Amino acid sequence: MSMLVDLGKGIVDAFGKLGTNLILDDKTIDAVIRDVTMALLKADVNASYVQKLRDEVKSQLDPKKIAEGANKRDLVRQAIIQSLIKLVDPGIPPFQPKKGKTNVVMFVGLQGSGKTTTVAKYARYYQRKGFKPALICADTFRAGAFEQLQQNATKIKVPFWGKKDETDPLVIAETGVNFMKQEKFDLIIVDTSGRHKQSADLLNEMEQVANTIKPDDIVLVMDSSIGQSAYDQAAAFRSKVKIGSVIITKLDGHAKGGGALAAVAATNSPITFLGDGEGFDALRVFNPSSFISTLIGAGDINALVDKIEGLNITKKAPDMITNLVGDKFCMKDMRSMFEMFEDIGPVSQMMEMIPGGMGRMYENLRQQTGGGSDEDVAGRMRKFVTILDSMTPKELAMTKPLPPERYPRLARGSGQPLGMVEYLMQSFKLFAKMGQQMKQIMPSGLSAEEMMKYNPLQNKNKLDPRQQAAIAKMMPPGTLQQMGGMSGFENLMRKMADVEKQKGKGG
Ligand SMILES: Nc1nc2c(ncn2[C@@H]2O[C@H](COP(=O)(O)OP(=O)(O)OP(=O)(O)O)[C@@H](O)[C@H]2O)c(=O)[nH]1
Numbered sequence: 001m002s003m004l005v006d007l008g009k010g011i012v013d014a015f016g017k018l019g020t021n022l023i024l025d026d027k028t029i030d031a032v033i034r035d036v037t038m039a040l041l042k043a044d045v046n047a048s049y050v051q052k053l054r055d056e057v058k059s060q061l062d063p064k065k066i067a068e069g070a071n072k073r074d075l076v077r078q079a080i081i082q083s084l085i086k087l088v089d090p091g092i093p094p095f096q097p098k099k100g101k102t103n104v105v106m107f108v109g110l111q112g113s114g115k116t117t118t119v120a121k122y123a124r125y126y127q128r129k130g131f132k133p134a135l136i137c138a139d140t141f142r143a144g145a146f147e148q149l150q151q152n153a154t155k156i157k158v159p160f161w162g163k164k165d166e167t168d169p170l171v172i173a174e175t176g177v178n179f180m181k182q183e184k185f186d187l188i189i190v191d192t193s194g195r196h197k198q199s200a201d202l203l204n205e206m207e208q209v210a211n212t213i214k215p216d217d218i219v220l221v222m223d224s225s226i227g228q229s230a231y232d233q234a235a236a237f238r239s240k241v242k243i244g245s246v247i248i249t250k251l252d253g254h255a256k257g258g259g260a261l262a263a264v265a266a267t268n269s270p271i272t273f274l275g276d277g278e279g280f281d282a283l284r285v286f287n288p289s290s291f292i293s294t295l296i297g298a299g300d301i302n303a304l305v306d307k308i309e310g311l312n313i314t315k316k317a318p319d320m321i322t323n324l325v326g327d328k329f330c331m332k333d334m335r336s337m338f339e340m341f342e343d344i345g346p347v348s349q350m351m352e353m354i355p356g357g358m359g360r361m362y363e364n365l366r367q368q369t370g371g372g373s374d375e376d377v378a379g380r381m382r383k384f385v386t387i388l389d390s391m392t393p394k395e396l397a398m399t400k401p402l403p404p405e406r407y408p409r410l411a412r413g414s415g416q417p418l419g420m421v422e423y424l425m426q427s428f429k430l431f432a433k434m435g436q437q438m439k440q441i442m443p444s445g446l447s448a449e450e451m452m453k454y455n456p457l458q459n460k461n462k463l464d465p466r467q468q469a470a471i472a473k474m475m476p477p478g479t480l481q482q483m484g485g486m487s488g489f490e491n492l493m494r495k496m497a498d499v500e501k502q503k504g505k506g507g
Contacts, residue, residue: 007258008295010039011084015077024072033057036080043258044227045087049265053083081292088261089288094270095217095244097126097187104177104188104213108206108237109221111142111194114249118221118275119191120152121283122247125273126187127158134185136176137162138169138209141193141202149191156280159185169193169205170212177213190215207240217244220267222260224250230259234266243267249275252282311343314448321448324435332396334428335388338381383416384424390414399432401425440470457493458501 014035017028033054040050060079097103105122109115116139123133135153137160139145146162153160161176173190180188192209195202210218220243222230237243246267248260251274264271271286313321317336323329324337388396390413395402402410407421414421442454456463463471468486480489 007039007043011036011296018073029076045258046231056083084292085288088264090264090268090270092270094272102181102186104215105217106190106215107219108192109194113221113223115194115221116148116191118247118249119189120156121280123158123189124156124280125283131187132185133187134159134180136190138173138190139193140167140169170208173209173213203240210241219245219247221247222263224248224260225253227259230263231266234263238267243269245269245272247273252276313340314452321451325439328399329432329435330397330399338385383420386414387416387421387424401428437470437474441467455493455497458497
């Protein structure tokens, strides 16, 4: 879903504006809604639709409706996410072919939308589910359409009907459907002509075919790259026949894609599948809420990768990472680490960027180092830095916690309670331990720069057992389980690797 990454990122950036202040004022909320709106418009989502979304979010955030003490920040996020889901979900259950019954499904769409390819994908999908599909080529307009469908049908081993010399699509559709019914095929799929533009001819022909074969479902196939005009095109099809489902194709391309999503609004029919490749298996079941969460998740990962790159850690603290992994982590490195945390920004914002279980891992880490609100965590880090600043150069170079007899002096020198000094030493041990586990995950001999960029799943698909063991040790108890086990963790790493690869390509 490469093309929608920008949209996801735009939304995540907008969420970032929600900030962490205790008070969330209307001006901030307006700015966030405006940014989400801009991101949608940039992705070619129809303007009237964006306006609707905006009104809806605002009405959900009506102060009269908000319970006292509710977390407004969460409410804003939730309201926006719910409205995005609504954008792609008309709330109508899609047609599902039923086994043991004859199901006739007619495919319509513009020429080049990917209709013929999608017909084959669809047949294969249901063939795998135990249906007996058959294909009918009622496209009498495009030269070569017959051969193309025939080739596809042969490849996926699905019976095929068509007549090369017959010019009347009504005749083909009718005889074809009747023949396949007699032969007891339970999923009869009819491919109809696509035309260059929305022509009255095409639409009339389509209407006649539909009236003749009376399909159980009419599927509109739309190319994701058609942008703003998607809405009008879908509406034109809808004005002639009852579109029951929409399939959006070529989501693997570089188009903005948001326009095609608005087809839902124009036809008031659910999107059932997404096509994301030329192969016959490149068809994915569409689910509105998981689509939106993936969209935002992809944006999150992108933002996270950006953020880490922007930190410039290897320039600011060239030895910190190499020392951490190389048994040489010292007090001074710990100070650099706190500075890095400060650059990263509030803990909760960082957590929101890390999808799913990874956010929980960060939360656990926060609990381990004392927990509390963003302000608590930031305040504690500032105190740690004050203590570190009262150390002598010799102490700063130490790679072990300082001996307890020095604690009172550090407490006095920094104006912090003794407990805080003890706490700092505990945290130091935790960091040093983490470094040892990181060492198990990475190959040896990497430069700091390479370590920062290192993703164990950049060039392979699975972690090796040693890496798995190290990650299991590094995670607080229970966390890995929450992330969906090792495979959940691998999944996240793979997504990050994808984002990095794409960035490498410059797009
Ligand atoms: N990358 C990518 N290409 C696709 C996808 N779906 C279809 N295509 C390609 O798009 C091109 C056009 O697809 P067709 O299936 O021939 O288009 P059509 O809409 O049936 O065209 P007509 O029969 O003229 O109406 C072909 O090269 C397909 O391989 C997809 O999801 N991703």
